[in-house]
Amino acid sequence: MAQRKLTSTNTANREKLISFCGMTYAIDILGGRWKLLILYKLEGRVLRFSELKKHLPNITDRMLTLHLQELEKNGLVIRKVFAEVPPRVEYQLSDSAMQLAPIWKQLEQWGLEHKARLEEET
Amino acid sequence: MAQRKLTSTNTANREKLISFCGMTYAIDILGGRWKLLILYKLEGRVLRFSELKKHLPNITDRMLTLHLQELEKNGLVIRKVFAEVPPRVEYQLSDSAMQLAPIWKQLEQWGLEHKARLEEET
């Protein structure tokens, strides 16, 4: 997310894993506390920074900024800046991100079921 | 993963997110550098600790132990201990984890495609 020391084993391992398979790569660019949630909220609509922020519970400006930048860098969201004052910036999903939508829906469904199963067992 | 200070905003936010939707819950129990990879390696077979370790590049004993414990706690892997010396412990996927398999396969596929798309654009 922030800067990485290039000498760290930590980073080296991550890099190895990313090239290792598509799944690890996907986890890398979708991981983190907010990324999937941001994508989820952007599904089927265009939102500006402040709107997105309202949709996400307890996120800070900084976190939203950082995650949006990474998502943009990884080709998952499209950022449009309008030359207005006060500034207006709109975010929307890329085609690639839209293709991901059915997968995160299944994941969500699985999550709900799995959670229910666990709670049942007690 | 390790111990958490119960007073932290960080933890509070995570907890809020987990109950927020199935997807965030899923991310929470499947996130981390190695979890999905471990599940992936366990698909369709039973492996003991040392075997699993051989299948995972650069993982340390500690990381494997910690992640396996969390996976077990969250009902994703089943741990079987044999009363032998030297010890033998076998790991396998739970039913719930098996239901997740098609999803991680799609995720892997998407990861590969997305990566290819990005590299194409340059």
Place this chain on the structure above:
DNA sequence: GCCATTACTTACATTTTTGTGTGTACCGCA
């Protein structure tokens, strides 16, 4: 008695992620 084996555990160090607080540029409006 000594060593190898296995699946860990513990203490500690480092790296990475997340949060907090403050500042800024621009303009229109009162």
Place this chain on the structure above:
DNA sequence: TGCGGTACACACAAAAATGTAAGTAATGGC
């Protein structure tokens, strides 16, 4: 002239994840 609004940036602090190195228990074989 001062204020509000927007989408950030920056410096710093805290928390969480990961890595490293060293043990440990029990037992069979030498």
